[in-house]
Amino acid sequence: xxxxxxxxxxxxxxxxxxxxxxxxxxxxxxxxxxxHVGSSEISSEPTDREIHRxxxxxxxEANLLIGEVTTPSHGVGYEIxxxxxxxxxxxxxxxxxxxKALSAMLNGDPAIxxxxxxxxxxxxxxxxxxxTNLQ
Amino acid sequence: xxxxxxxxxxxxxxxxxxxxxxxxxxxxxxxxxxxHVGSSEISSEPTDREIHRxxxxxxxEANLLIGEVTTPSHGVGYEIxxxxxxxxxxxxxxxxxxxKALSAMLNGDPAIxxxxxxxxxxxxxxxxxxxTNLQ
Numbered sequence: 001x002x003x004x005x006x007x008x009x010x011x012x013x014x015x016x017x018x019x020x021x022x023x024x025x026x027x028x029x030x031x032x033x034x035x036h037v038g039s040s041e042i043s044s045e046p047t048d049r050e051i052h053r054x055x056x057x058x059x060x061e062a063n064l065l066i067g068e069v070t071t072p073s074h075g076v077g078y079e080i081x082x083x084x085x086x087x088x089x090x091x092x093x094x095x096x097x098x099x100k101a102l103s104a105m106l107n108g109d110p111a112i113x114x115x116x117x118x119x120x121x122x123x124x125x126x127x128x129x130x131x132t133n134l135q
Numbered sequence: 136x137x138x139x140x141x142x143x144x145x146x147x148x149x150x151x152x153x154x155x156x157x158x159x160x161x162x163x164x165x166x167x168x169x170x171h172v173g174s175s176e177i178s179s180e181p182t183d184r185e186i187h188r189x190x191x192x193x194x195x196e197a198n199l200l201i202g203e204v205t206t207p208s209h210g211v212g213y214e215i216x217x218x219x220x221x222x223x224x225x226x227x228x229x230x231x232x233x234x235k236a237l238s239a240m241l242n243g244d245p246a247i248x249x250x251x252x253x254x255x256x257x258x259x260x261x262x263x264x265x266x267t268n269l270q
Contacts, residue, residue, distance in 0.1 A: 008207070009238070009239070010207075010235065010236050010237070010238050010239070011207035011238070012207070047243070048239040048242040048243030049243045049245070050243070051239040051240070051243050052239060052240055052242075052243030052244050052245075053243070055239075055240065069209055071207075072143070072145075072146035072147070072206075072207040072208050072209055073207050073209060073212065073238065074204055074207055074208060074209075074211060074212035074215070074237075074238040074240065074241055075212060075238035075239065075240040075241070076209060076212060077208065077209035077210060077211060077212020077213040077214075077215070077216065078212040078213070078215050078216035078219075078238065078240040078241065078244075079212075079216060079240065080209070080212070080213055080216065081212065081213035081214060081215065081216030081217035081218075081220070082216035082217065082219065082220050083216075084213075084217065085216070085217050085220030085221065086220065100145065101145050102145070102209075103144070103145050103146070103208065103209040103210035103213065104144070104145065104183040104186040104187060104190075104210065105186070105187055105190065105209065105210040105213040105214065106209055106210070106213065107183040107187075108182070108183030108184045108185070108186050108187030108188070109187050109213075110184065110187075
């Protein structure tokens with residue numbers, strides 16, 4: 001099972017620790033191709049062209065995409081839109097925050113399953129349910 | 136010429152006035168299907184499912200997508216990713232701001248042409264150039 005985890009990089013890193021916790025949970029169910037998204041240090045060495053080429057390759061190899069969509073991000077949105085266009089299963093998790101509503105393009109897409117969570121334990125349970133229901 | 140203009144709604148409306156100015160410029164070159172993106176009042180009446188269905192219909196009818204990508208937005212990213220996957224021409228404009236770098240997925244995608252601008256006049260000139268070079 002190849003998992004593409006998508007989280008904000010340049011849109012803002014305030015949820016990086018959560019990404020790392022979600023990736024740890026996802027690793028119980030398969031290979032997380034984009035494990036660096038949860039890292040406390042993101043290498044700035046590759047060029048944008050190289051990052052895009054590598055991420056698109058991983059996206060094509062992935063069986064599904066899991067996005068953490070609390071922090072708005074063009075890159076996360078791009079990966080989700082492309083994954084939906086390719087017919088890949090897409091699941092989005094977002095934290096309950098009063099000031100930010102989830103994008104209508106994610107929440108309104110019948111091809112995307114969106115889940116809200118408050119605590120990390122709740123997010124772990126959502127991930128476990130996603131993979132239980134896949135089988 | 137059907138133009139899909141993409142700008143942040145729920146990601147943040149701080150650039151709404153700029154969207155409106157860009158849409159006014161774009162209207163010289165074709166029909167802007169998503170003119171409401173620049174409006175000072177966004178109707179909250181349609182459900183997210185209806186918003187997604189309508190926007191996807193417009194995206195399919197569009198000859199090209201122009202995105203204003205200064206404010207990070209999942210919806211804008213989604214529309215761009217989907218448009219690229221459909222093989223539509225995509226052009227992104229973003230304001231020069233030191234604190235925010237453009238997403239590598241946009242800047243690194245050879246299918247997307249990205250332009251940086253400081254003043255609205257510069258953005259208008261970029262739009263004029265885009266349409267001049269299309270012909």
